[in-house]
Amino acid sequence: MVVLSVPAEVTVILLDIEGTTTPIAFVKDILFPYIEENVKEYLQTHWEEEECQQDVSLLRKQAEEDAHLDGAVPIPAASGNGVDDLQQMIQAVVGNVCWQMSLDRKTTALKQLQGHMWRAAFTAGRMKAEFFADVVPAVRKWREAGMKVYIYSSGSVEAQKLLFGHSTEGDILELVDGHFDTKIGRKVESESYRKTADSIGCSTNSILFLTDVTREASAAEEADVHVAVVVRPGNAGLTDDEKTYYSLITSFSELYLPSST
Numbered sequence: 001m002v003v004l005s006v007p008a009e010v011t012v013i014l015l016d017i018e019g020t021t022t023p024i025a026f027v028k029d030i031l032f033p034y035i036e037e038n039v040k041e042y043l044q045t046h047w048e049e050e051e052c053q054q055d056v057s058l059l060r061k062q063a064e065e066d067a068h069l070d071g072a073v074p075i076p077a078a079s080g081n082g083v084d085d086l087q088q089m090i091q092a093v094v095g096n097v098c099w100q101m102s103l104d105r106k107t108t109a110l111k112q113l114q115g116h117m118w119r120a121a122f123t124a125g126r127m128k129a130e131f132f133a134d135v136v137p138a139v140r141k142w143r144e145a146g147m148k149v150y151i152y153s154s155g156s157v158e159a160q161k162l163l164f165g166h167s168t169e170g171d172i173l174e175l176v177d178g179h180f181d182t183k184i185g186r187k188v189e190s191e192s193y194r195k196t197a198d199s200i201g202c203s204t205n206s207i208l209f210l211t212d213v214t215r216e217a218s219a220a221e222e223a224d225v226h227v228a229v230v231v232r233p234g235n236a237g238l239t240d241d242e243k244t245y246y247s248l249i250t251s252f253s254e255l256y257l258p259s260s261t
């Protein structure tokens with residue numbers, strides 16, 4: 001088995017979710033289709049609620065920023081009270097959400113709505129999050145060795161907590177010391193990793209970030225964060241240069257902590 005030694009100064013392990021702890025297939029085949037199939041009905045049912053209105057406002061603001069993009073779907077400003085107006089508005093929001101999802105965009109606006117929509121499915125037990133078999137045993141071992149374990153995903157913090165709270169391994173939320181999402185910044189920007197370290201209260205070189213996406217690994221590394229790229233079934237392939245440059249692991253069990261025996 002390949003073993004990757006964790007540098008001695010590392011005290012925090014920061015984990016991506018999709019493609020790292022959780023199969024991309026679970027996200028693409030279960031989580032995302034749930035949104036596409038249910039968004040219209042969700043908006044019709046929850047439209048009058050404060051939370052739904054905040055989600056729509058955020059999506060509208062994002063749509064304004066996206067206006068210059070090819071195929072962007074605008075969301076008109078709220079106007080009259082007519083039933084037709086409302087149905088047109090809902091249709092525009094549905095169109096915008098589906099357009100963003102077709103591009104796998106990671107905007108805070110999209111991720112916030114998705115998190116709110118998944119809540120009902122997870123809490124009713126209709127959906128359980130999948131984790132690779134090596135994840136839970138490894139995280140337990142790291143924590144026993146004194147490591148802190150944080151999550152940094154484009155999925156909203158609320159969605160992250162739903163996944164960890166309702167998984168096929170049971171409620172594993174207690175294994176996580178804290179959560180970060182795109183509110184701290186985009187995962188492909190190095191400043192996000194500096195802010196994450198600040199928020200945890202550690203230096204960036206005390207963090208080891210595990211992700212499947214080399215653009216994220218590169219941004220983290222620029223901020224002096226240690227990185228390893230996780231290679232899982234179903235992940236995007238890496239170039240030969242990326243395979244040579246990055247430390248690669250195919251299972252969390254390949255990480256060796258000098259402090260553990």
Ligand SMILES: CSCCC(=O)C(=O)COP(=O)(O)O
Binds near residue numbers: 018031153187
């Ligand atoms: C944790 S929510 C489900 C996945 C998701 O919406 C997403 O965008 C995952 O992105 P990641 O940064 O974990 O690769």
Ligand SMILES: [Mg+2]
Binds near residue numbers: 211212213
């Ligand atoms: Mg990922």
